[in-house]
Amino acid sequence: MELTVNGAKTFCYTGGRPFDAAKPTVVFLHGVLNDHSVWILQTRYLAHHGWNVLAPDLPGHCKSAGEPPRSVEEAADFVLALLDAAGVEKAALVGHSFGSLAMLEAAARAPERVTHLALVGIACPMKVSPALLENALDQPQQAIAMVNTFSHSMLAPPPSALGPGTWLYGGSRALMKRVLASNPRVNVFHRGFVACDSYAGGDAAIAKVQCPVLFLLGRNDAMTPPKAAASLQQKAPKAKTVVVDGGHAMMTEAPDAVLFALRDFLQG
Amino acid sequence: MPGYSDPGFDTLALHAGAAPDPTTGARAVPIHLSTSFVFESSDHAAALFNLERSGHVYSRISNPTNAVLEQRVAALEGGIGAIATASGQAALHLAIATLMGAGSHIVASTALYGGSQNLLHYTLRRFGIDTTFVKPGDIDGWRGAIRPNTKLIFGETVGNPGLDVLDIPTVSALAHEAGLPLLVDSTFTTPYLMKPLDLGADLVYHSATKFLSGHGTVIGGVVVDGGSFDWERSGRFAELTAPYDGFHNMVFSDESTVGAFLLRARREGLRDFGASMSPHTAWLILQGIETLPLRMDRHMANTRKVVKFLAAHPFVERVGHPMLESHPSHALAQKLLPKGAGSVFSFDMKGSREQGKRFIETLKLFSHLANVGDCRSLVIHPASTTHFRMTDEALRNAGIGPGTIRLSIGLEDPDDLIDDLKRALRAAEKA
Numbered sequence: 295m296e297l298t299v300n301g302a303k304t305f306c307y308t309g310g311r312p313f314d315a316a317k318p319t320v321v322f323l324h325g326v327l328n329d330h331s332v333w334i335l336q337t338r339y340l341a342h343h344g345w346n347v348l349a350p351d352l353p354g355h356c357k358s359a360g361e362p363p364r365s366v367e368e369a370a371d372f373v374l375a376l377l378d379a380a381g382v383e384k385a386a387l388v389g390h391s392f393g394s395l396a397m398l399e400a401a402a403r404a405p406e407r408v409t410h411l412a413l414v415g416i417a418c419p420m421k422v423s424p425a426l427l428e429n430a431l432d433q434p435q436q437a438i439a440m441v442n443t444f445s446h447s448m449l450a451p452p453p454s455a456l457g458p459g460t461w462l463y464g465g466s467r468a469l470m471k472r473v474l475a476s477n478p479r480v481n482v483f484h485r486g487f488v489a490c491d492s493y494a495g496g497d498a499a500i501a502k503v504q505c506p507v508l509f510l511l512g513r514n515d516a517m518t519p520p521k522a523a524a525s526l527q528q529k530a531p532k533a534k535t536v537v538v539d540g541g542h543a544m545m546t547e548a549p550d551a552v553l554f555a556l557r558d559f560l561q562g
Numbered sequence: 563m564p565g566y567s568d569p570g571f572d573t574l575a576l577h578a579g580a581a582p583d584p585t586t587g588a589r590a591v592p593i594h595l596s597t598s599f600v601f602e603s604s605d606h607a608a609a610l611f612n613l614e615r616s617g618h619v620y621s622r623i624s625n626p627t628n629a630v631l632e633q634r635v636a637a638l639e640g641g642i643g644a645i646a647t648a649s650g651q652a653a654l655h656l657a658i659a660t661l662m663g664a665g666s667h668i669v670a671s672t673a674l675y676g677g678s679q680n681l682l683h684y685t686l687r688r689f690g691i692d693t694t695f696v697k698p699g700d701i702d703g704w705r706g707a708i709r710p711n712t713k714l715i716f717g718e719t720v721g722n723p724g725l726d727v728l729d730i731p732t733v734s735a736l737a738h739e740a741g742l743p744l745l746v747d748s749t750f751t752t753p754y755l756m757k758p759l760d761l762g763a764d765l766v767y768h769s770a771t772k773f774l775s776g777h778g779t780v781i782g783g784v785v786v787d788g789g790s791f792d793w794e795r796s797g798r799f800a801e802l803t804a805p806y807d808g809f810h811n812m813v814f815s816d817e818s819t820v821g822a823f824l825l826r827a828r829r830e831g832l833r834d835f836g837a838s839m840s841p842h843t844a845w846l847i848l849q850g851i852e853t854l855p856l857r858m859d860r861h862m863a864n865t866r867k868v869v870k871f872l873a874a875h876p877f878v879e880r881v882g883h884p885m886l887e888s889h890p891s892h893a894l895a896q897k898l899l900p901k902g903a904g905s906v907f908s909f910d911m912k913g914s915r916e917q918g919k920r921f922i923e924t925l926k927l928f929s930h931l932a933n934v935g936d937c938r939s940l941v942i943h944p945a946s947t948t949h950f951r952m953t954d955e956a957l958r959n960a961g962i963g964p965g966t967i968r969l970s971i972g973l974e975d976p977d978d979l980i981d982d983l984k985r986a987l988r989a990a991e992k993a
Contacts, residue, residue: 456824457824
């Protein structure tokens with residue numbers, strides 16, 4: 295469905311079910327150079343199992359208009375504005391990579407509005423190498439190839455986003471190219487990586503979070519390795535951690551394991 | 563920023579889609595000859611049917627062995643996924659039927675496999691889908707043939723049997739300007755010689771019967787989606803961008819930004835038309851693909867020797883291979899097919915139809931049959947076999963003469979192949 299957030303048209307995938315304000319809501323936020331479709335299986339399942347699902351395309355990404363967030367803080371404000379636009383008072387927040395930082399920051403800014411916080415493929419700090427930052431700006435197609443390689447951990451993934459026969463390396467690469475091309479005005483690749491690299495509020499944010507927290511990490515994640523979440527985990531001793539057999543693109547490399555971890559966490 | 567890229571072609575040909583079996587440890591891909599797969603629970607069953615979870619239900623829709631083949635071909639082509647079908651023709655039909663219905667229009671190359679030409683010229687017209695045929699090198703012709711109801715631009719990487727090389731960068735650009743996808747039949751070139759998706763094509767299909775299988779044992783096809791075409795931006799494809807009441811009112815382009823075509827093709831096309839591949843067939847094609855790079859190198863090495871021999875033979879009037887400067891697609895082939903333009907080509911002998919018949923009947927190593935892309939060398943007379951339904955005019959448009967002979971060069975010792983051809987040409991000359 296389409297919402298107007300901060301005056302801009304915002305596309306939200308609802309998992310194939312109409313939005314129903316009477317149901318509990320879970321918001322899914324994608325990472326850099328991705329869009330709502332990285333959550334295709336998990337969102338569709340939860341939408342058919344009692345949840346309202348809102349999986350937006352970030353502003354200036356694919357089907358959403360508006361200014362792409364320049365920082366994690368701006369992305370967090372977008373999430374809270376999205377809740378307002380949808381008429382949702384409280385929601386569970388699930389974010390992947392850059393999206394996980396944005397959800398963490400959103401949960402810190404409005405802890406009373408967040409029922410659950412799931413941080414998928416998070417690292418804090420989420421530093422990006424200078425070479426990759428430079429290439430994201432100057433040679434984005436080359437940088438896409440590098441990120442794509444780092445984001446996958448297996449040559450024989452299980453049946454995934456498009457069903458059996460999905461080739462995940464190709465799917466992620468095509469999506470990143472599509473998202474980059476969707477905004478001819480702003481290089482959302484470079485802007486997103488700069489936002490990741492410059493975010494320094496993780497420690498302060500986790501201290502403000504009041505809801506249950508899940509760290510959902512990929513055992514073979516080369517982009518945000520599990521150890522990169524350790525300092526944040528130490529500051530959230532009651533948080534639950536699930537490590538799945540997959541890389542950074544764990545939603546498609548380990549779709550069932552990610553779903554079960556989220557389902558069990560949200561039911562808890 | 564060197565050093566980081568997807569695995570190489572030879573690695574993907576062996577490993578893409580396949581890992582040791584987690585239950586048995588089997589290293590080779592198991593053949594899952596099972597019609598159906600047990601649900602873990604009622605919820606699991608419902609979730610599989612509703613695309614909330616991914617897995618196998620029934621082998622007409624998907625199968626674990628077929629899925630390995632699909633991932634492997636998609637990996638080799640640089641696509642996002644693939645669907646295995648009962649034949650190459652089934653792959654072509656699946657692509658077309660997913661994208662359009664009655665009242666739609668296709669612009670296609672004149673240089674097509676006879677079966678494809680039949681489908682477009684005769685059979686699909688019966689179902690209300692019209693096709694305009696354009697010579698593959700006529701760029702203005704491609705552009706001028708596009709109508710408001712056009713849904714697809716279609717050609718072969720190298721046209722059958724004249725080997726006109728399709729200028730994929732140019733044709734795909736004009737297709738995209740008009741909001742249309744380019745589908746190519748890449749059977750003759752395989753992803754080893756050319757990756758059409760990298761050159762601008764949006765969908766690729768193969769008769770996997772040919773080089774992918776490589777051993778002349780099974781019939782199969784596969785269609786690959788590059789994930790590059792923006793169905794929403796085009797505005798011509800309500801099939802993929804509007805709610806489909808045949809599948810839970812799903813809007814395929816909302817579900818998957820890059821995979822709408824594959825979602826509908828499998829959920830509708832395989833479900834309803836049912837032209838699925840046997841897992842045993844998938845396994846045999848996988849066996850072939852594992853050695854595809856090695857075989858294609860040898861196919862091309864042998865082809866170069868045979869073409870050189872024929873081009874110098876006094877009883878041969880014309881050899882139609884793009885490796886020769888005399889071929890109209892020579893320059894384009896140098897650019898788009900640097901490893902070679904395939905091992906299927908035609909030549910014209912001097913003399914009569916009777917002499918042509920004598921030539922074929924004298925050959926010993928070359929098998930006279932209706933196939934290409936076998937590890938064994940093959941020969942056929944297109945005008946009386948694969949293209950026999952075409953009118954003389956259509957034959958001429960496709961670059962086929964009454965005395966044209968088509969060869970598919972195999973993996974034998976090239977000296978033996980040349981001896982066989984030499985003997986047959988001598989017999990034909992004396993006939």
